[in-house]
Amino acid sequence: MVDQDALHQALVGALGAAGVLEGDDIGPAYFEDISHERSGRPWLVLRPSSTAEVAQCLRLCHRYGQAVVPQGGMTGLVSAGVPIDGEVALSTQRLARIEEVDASNATITAQAGVTLQQVQEAADAAGYFFPLDIGSRGSCTVGGNLSTNAGGNRVLRYGMMRDLVLGLEVVLADGTVIDGTHKMVKNNAGYDLKHLFIGAEGTLGVITRAVLRLHPKPMSQAVAFCSLPDFGTGIRLLRYLEGALGGRLSAFEAIWHNAYQLVLDGVPRVRPPLPSKNPFYVLVESLGADPLHDGEQFEQVLHQALAQGLVQDVVVGRSEREVRALWEVRDAVSEAVLKLDPFLSFDVSMPVDCMEPFARDVIERIGARWPEARIGVFGHVGDGNLHLVTDAGGHATPRAVMDELVYDATRAVRGSVSAEHGIGFQKRGWLRYTRSDEEIALMRLLKRSLDPKGILSPGRVVDMV
Ligand SMILES: Cc1cc2nc3c(=O)[nH]c(=O)nc-3n(C[C@H](O)[C@H](O)[C@H](O)COP(=O)(O)OP(=O)(O)OC[C@H]3O[C@@H](n4cnc5c(N)ncnc54)[C@H](O)[C@@H]3O)c2cc1C
Structure with a gap:
């Protein structure tokens, strides 16, 4: 049992009153991350303003056996920064230099x-x-x-x-x-x-x-938004551009038709660069060092892609404003999907050639079970990373049911249950779908060695029992 009075006094002594929030001064921003899947009220929010103060906070929490969860901008998507009731949140807000x-x-x-x-x-x-x-x-x-x-x-x-x-x-x-x-x-x-x-x-x-x-700093930036007949063509386009752009390809962001539609329905400020009638869209970016010729060469490469049937239609951003507008379509996907309610989001990775059959399979299975479900698929295809989001047709579907459906399919293609968002609380139970028993045992060994009292973000990532 933590001696809360003594610890509280010591923490206020170390950080000063401005460095410790408590009671009603702790606003909801500290309760949830952007996924809003889980909520918890921290007992205190510590706001150290130097490394020495962070060290002092942890030294005290360690001595008293007090659990601590670090918090940054709370834009995480797996609830890892969400406090369990009674935990202390350590915010990095004042480490801002x-x-x-x-x-x-x-x-x-x-x-x-x-x-x-x-x-x-x-x-x-x-x-x-x-x-x-x-x-x-x-x-x-x-x-x-x-x-x-x-x-x-x-x-x-x-x-x-x-x-x-x-x-x-x-x-x-x-x-x-x-x-x-x-x-x-x-x-x-x-x-x-x-x-x-x-x-x-x-x-x-x-x-x-x-x-x-x-x-x-890149001296040139060329961006195009393309529509494609199918995903296989997308892979061929990716490989073609990697070679034809001589290493300048910097983004290859795919948007399935369903995610494009979510943007058109949910983010009215976005003007669709292409009509919403194709199965796939890809935003392509090239960053280079020759502002005089890179744009021209980029357009030539895309012309050839058109001629070879690798793209169906393409819009090239010819000014900074147009480039920004094309990127805004991609950014708007992340914004549009957050409007789904409930918001069930998945971030998985797999070999690139498994992505389309995986997405088709999952879309079919979700559709069979929740016919009114809205689904959006998009991702960093160049990295084999897919994001899939759904509202399960607005039903209060237990997360675990949808998780099982998606992660079974992920395991079947030897993919990872987390490409870039992490494990947090949300995926802890699915870690073994991607990591072997031996890998998980080594993770536990590391955790025990570095944090023998288990005070740092307990319960996240790897189950210690
Ligand atoms: C619109 C949108 C788009 C996004 N796109 C992407 C994307 O394309 N790719 C991607 O990878 N992610 C994406 N994310 C997810 C998110 O923004 C990232 O995970 C981001 O790195 C989290 O940073 P944060 O400061 O908000 O961390 P938080 O959410 O505050 O914390 C995340 C985790 O880091 C820990 N943590 C925070 N600070 C520290 C610290 N100083 N020391 C130790 N642990 C710490 C927390 O305890 C928690 O476990 C997106 C999120 C949104 C809302």
Whole structure:
């Protein structure tokens, strides 16, 4: 039993009154993530403003055996940051400084609570490019992006968050600070410890600071929105563009007809670039270094794709405004699906050639059971990552029933139950569909070693019993 009075006093002593929210001062933003699947009221919200304060918070919570859940922007989709009643939430809101943009080493050092958009803008202002990009960019944080190993729209070219980090500073459950804020690309001196914390969803430590890797700012951006006759043609188009664009292909985002329709019905500000009559749409982006010729070459490549029957119709963005409008269609998919009620969302990955039969199978099975169900399928096809969302026809369908349907199909194609959103609470029971018993045993061993009292985000990711 935690001695709450003593711990409360010690935490207020460590952070000052402004650093600890309690009672009615704790607003609903701390109760739920963006999936709204689960809700919990934290006993306290800790708002440390430095690594030393994070360390002090964890040292105290460790001493008193108090469970802690780290929170960033709360845009997560698997409830990992949602408190269990009585837990303490540790928010990174006040760890919000970009500390350095290092032009020589092409790095940016940011505290964990800095938003992704702030990182992108700081990189841009310094003449660099930070390529991670997801629809929640204005609210999600560096710490959240790292802890979920976020992916998004440009993984095809630049990799996931894991690939964009050189060093991390992390505070362990007992308050020990691990300063790994290196700026080296190569560092084979023993285990690469940062990878333990990337994608760990706050279960192994609290990330306080990161050295992120910047890329040269693209000098040209060409975007097109294409309609396709079928998914197989989409794969052929992907492979064709990878070769024909000479490594400049940076996004290949597929939108099934059903998800396109959700946008047209649910986000009226979006003007459809193509009529809604085709089975598939793909947003294609190329980032290059030759503004004089890249756009022209991009259009030539797409002309050839048209001539070869790899696309049925295509709209090319010819100005910055048009490019933005095409990207807005893709971003609007994420916005439109959030309007489904209930909102049952899946994020799975699999070999690219399994994606279409998988989606067809799942759509058929959902349709057979809930004929009025609205379904949307879209994804980062270049990475074998599908998002599937449904409202189960508005029925209060137990999540587990829909999960079983989707994850059985995922297991059948040897896919993963989480491509980029993580496991959290939502998918913990399905981890074994993707990970072997031995892998899960090793995860438990790591958890016990780094957090022997089990105070960090207990119950998320891996079941400890
Ligand atoms: C419109 C929209 C589009 C999205 N698109 C994508 C997408 O394309 N790809 C994608 O991968 N995700 C996407 N997401 C999901 C989400 O934005 C990401 O998971 C994001 O990385 C979460 O960041 P956050 O700061 O909001 O984290 P939170 O939701 O606050 O937390 C997520 C997890 O990280 C942990 N955590 C947070 N900060 C820390 C820290 N400093 N140290 C340790 N643990 C921490 C939390 O405990 C929790 O487990 C989307 C979400 C929305 C709403």
